[in-house]
Every structure is written in C-alpha cells, then in structure tokens.
Amino acid sequence: MAGTQHTPPAFRTPLAFRTKAAARTHVWDRLSAEKLAAFPFPPHGRIPNFTGAAAAAQRLFEVPVFAQAKRLKINPDSAQRAVRAEALRRGIDVYVPTPKLAGGFWRIEARAVPPDAVQKAAAMATMPRWAQHIPLSDLPQMDAIVSGSVAVTPSGKRCGKGAGYADREYGILLELGHHPVPVATTVHDVQIVEDFPQTATDEPLHFIATPTRILECPPPVEGAQAAAMGIDWDALTPQDLAAMPVLAELKHILRAAKP
Numbered sequence: 001m002a003g004t005q006h007t008p009p010a011f012r013t014p015l016a017f018r019t020k021a022a023a024r025t026h027v028w029d030r031l032s033a034e035k036l037a038a039f040p041f042p043p044h045g046r047i048p049n050f051t052g053a054a055a056a057a058q059r060l061f062e063v064p065v066f067a068q069a070k071r072l073k074i075n076p077d078s079a080q081r082a083v084r085a086e087a088l089r090r091g092i093d094v095y096v097p098t099p100k101l102a103g104g105f106w107r108i109e110a111r112a113v114p115p116d117a118v119q120k121a122a123a124m125a126t127m128p129r130w131a132q133h134i135p136l137s138d139l140p141q142m143d144a145i146v147s148g149s150v151a152v153t154p155s156g157k158r159c160g161k162g163a164g165y166a167d168r169e170y171g172i173l174l175e176l177g178h179h180p181v182p183v184a185t186t187v188h189d190v191q192i193v194e195d196f197p198q199t200a201t202d203e204p205l206h207f208i209a210t211p212t213r214i215l216e217c218p219p220p221v222e223g224a225q226a227a228a229m230g231i232d233w234d235a236l237t238p239q240d241l242a243a244m245p246v247l248a249e250l251k252h253i254l255r256a257a258k259p
Contacts, residue, residue, distance in 0.1 A: 015193050015194055016193070016194040016195035016196070017151075017193060017195065017196040018196075018197070019196065019197065020151070020159040020162070020196050020197060021162070022196070023150070023151040023159060023193055023196040024150045024151055024159060024161070024162065026151070026193065027048070027150050027151045027190065027191050027193070028042075028043050028044040028045075028048060028150070029044075030190050031043045031048050031050060031188065031190065031191070032044070034190065035051075036050055036051050036188050036190060037049065037050060037051075038050055038051055038053065038078075039078070040078060045161060046077070046161055047075070047077035047078075047079050047080075047148035047149065047150060047160060047161055048079060048150065048191075049077070049078040049079045050079060050187065050188035050191070051188065051211075052188060052210070052211030052212075053079055053080075053081070053082050053186060053211075054082040055211040055212075056082075056186035056187070056188075056209045056210050056211050057080075057082035057083040057085075057086050057186055057209070058082075058086065059186075059209045059210070059211070059213070059214050060083060060086075060146070060184055060186055060207070060209035060214070061086055061090065062214060063182075063184065063207055063209075063214060065143065065144050065181075065182050066144055066146075066184065066207075067090075068143075069087070069092050069143035069144050070092060070093065070143055071092065071093050071095065071140055071141070071142050071143050072087050072092055072093075072094055072095065072142060072143060072144055072145070072146060073094075073095045073096075073097070073105075073142045073144075073145045073146070073169070073173070074087065074094055074095070074096060074145075074146040075096070075097065075146060075147050075148040075166060076096050076097060076098065076099055076124050076127075077148040078124075079148050079186065079187075080146055080148055080186060081122050081123055081124075082122075082186075083146050083186055084096070084108075084121075084122035085118050085119055085121075085122035087110070088108060088110045088113050088118045088121055088122060089115070089118050090110075091110045091111070092110055093107065093108065093109050093110050094107075094108045094110070094122075095107050095108075095134070095139065095142065096108065096127070096131065097165065097169045099124070100163070100165060100243065100244070101165055101168065101169065101243075101244040101246050101247075102243060102244065102245075103133065103246075104133060104134070104135070104136065104245070104246040104249065105133070105134050105136070105139060105246070106127070106128075106131035106132065106133060106134065107131065107132050107133075107134040108121055108127065108130050108131050108132075109130075109132075112130060113130050117130070135249070136172065136176060136246065136249050136250055136253060137253055139173070139176060139178075141178050141179065141181075142173065142178065142181050143181060144181050144182045144183070144184065145170065145181060145182070145183045145184070145203075146183075146184050146185065146186070147160070147166040147169075147170075147183060147184075147185050147203060147205075148160060148166070148185065149185040149187050149191065149205075150191065151191055151192075151193050151196065152185060152187055152191060152192055152193075152205060152208055153192065153193060153194060153195055153196065154192065154194075154208070154215055154217065155195070155217060155218060156204050156205040156206065156217030156218065157195070157196060157198050157202065157204075157205070158185060158202070158203065158204075158205050159196060159202075164201075166203050167201050167202055167203045168231060168244075168247075170183070170203040171201065171230045171231040171232070172230075172231065172246070172247075172250055174230045175230035175231055175250055175254060176250070176253070182206040182207065183203055183204060183205055183206050183207075184205065184206060184207035184208065184209060185205055185207075185208055185209070186208075186209045186210070187208060187209075187210055188210060188211065189210045189211070189212055189213075191210075192208065192210070192215075200232075201232050201235075204217075205217050231247070231250070
C-alpha cells in the first residue's frame with residue numbers, strides 16, 4: 001500500500017477533541033450543515049450515511065486484503081451498504097452482525113445472490129431474504145472486518161455512535177479464538193479529525209477509505225490493542241446480557257471449551 005495521502009484542503013479538520021461525544025457532535029453537525037449526509041436523516045445519533053459512500057466503498061477494495069478476501073464481517077449500517085454490495089458482487093461471503101447484536105450474526109453467501117439482487121441483499125430491509133442466521137460456533141475466521149464510524153483519526157482511532165457494538169463484535173471473534181485481522185471503515189473526509197480519547201477495548205483501525213483517498217493507519221500505539229483480551233465481561237450489565245443473547249451463547253461456548 002502507498003503511504004497516507006494528503007488531505008484535500010477543503011476537508012481538512014485539524015481538531016482534537018477532549019471527548020468522543022464532542023467528536024461525534026462535531027461530525028454530525030458538519031455533515032448536516034454542509035449537506036454531506038445521506039438518507040436516513042438526520043445523521044445525528046447513528047452511524048451516518050454520507051454522500052460518496054459508493055465511491056469510498058470502491059476505494060476500499062483497492063486495498064489488497066479486501067480485494068482478495070473470501071469472507072468479510074461488515075456492519076449493518078446504511079453507510080456501508082455499498083461495501084456489502086461490492087463484496088457480494090466480487091463473490092465475497094458477507095457476515096453481518098444484526099442491529100444491536102439482538103439476533104447474533106447473519107451470513108450472506110455470495111454465490112446464492114443473483115447479480116440483479118445484490119443491492120437488495122446488501123440492504124437491511126430486504127437482506128433477510130438472502131441471509132441466514134449463523135451460530136457463533138460456526139463463524140469462520142474472517143479475512144478482514146469493516147466497521148461503521150462516526151469519527152476517526154489518521155492514527156487509527158474510531159468512535160461509533162457510543163453503544164460499543166463494533167467493539168463487542170470484535171471481542172466476540174477474539175474470544176472464539178479467531179486471530180486479529182485488518183479492520184477498515186468508510187467515511188466522508190470530514191469525519192476524519194485529529195484526535196479524541198481512546199479506551200482499552202476500542203477496535204483499532206488499519207485502513208480508512210473516503211470518497212477521495214485511502215489512509216493506511218500506523219500500527220496501534222501500546223495499549224491500543226487491549227481489545228485482544230476479548231469481551232470486558234465486568235462492564236456488561238444484566239440489561240446488556242438480556243438485550244444481546246449472543247453473549248449468553250458465547251459464554252456457553254467458552255464454558256464448554258474449558259477442560
């Protein structure tokens with residue numbers, strides 16, 4: 001991969017934020033004010049869809065690990081619909097965590113999707129026709145991961161809408177014994193900011209694709225890959241466990257695996 005490309009001056013956002021919440025609000029407000037958000041509206045409170053999402057998806061597949069992948073885990077948000085569609089078009093099987101992890105994971109086998117149905121198979125509203133629920137024990141090793149983001153930094157930090165689902169999905173795979181793989185996101189250029197705080201279980205980014213460029217993030221700083229410990233079980237509330245039965249499924253698998 002070539003090195004990090006220079007940021008187009010019109011998009012440059014040299015802002016460091018003291019909290020993730022401040023970074024999120026800045027990005028949501030800017031996408032809205034500059035009419036860079038796409039349906040669904042408003043962008044606030046969600047992984048925002050953005051103008052140029054299809055172009056960013058195309059750029060992502062310029063990265064060899066994504067272009068050559070056989071299996072990708074891709075988030076279910078509208079902003080990454082074009083990524084899911086392009087993966088299926090290329091014959092890549094797509095694994096999608098259900099919204100809020102309420103229903104575990106779905107698998108969409110590319111060979112089962114006719115070429116004229118790719119867009120519908122990639123859209124959450126019509127995806128169930130082609131998707132199959134897959135138990136955690138049947139999840140294969142992924143070649144790479146695509147996560148949705150609200151704000152990101154060139155150093156590889158990401159923050160979502162604040163619920164922590166992407167970090168938990170990453171942790172689930174690690175708890176299952178999967179080895180870490182490259183993680184990417186697609187965002188508008190204005191979603192890239194200088195800095196914001198990071199926590200120990202944040203999913204690290206390796207690539208950022210925008211409508212104009214690809215950023216290859218430097219190796220995470222010490223401590224940034226602490227998510228490799230998997231799920232922070234102590235941080236989960238009874239309400240979390242009730243809302244995400246997949247975590248109970250994971251606990252059962254881990255108990256069964258103990259000698």
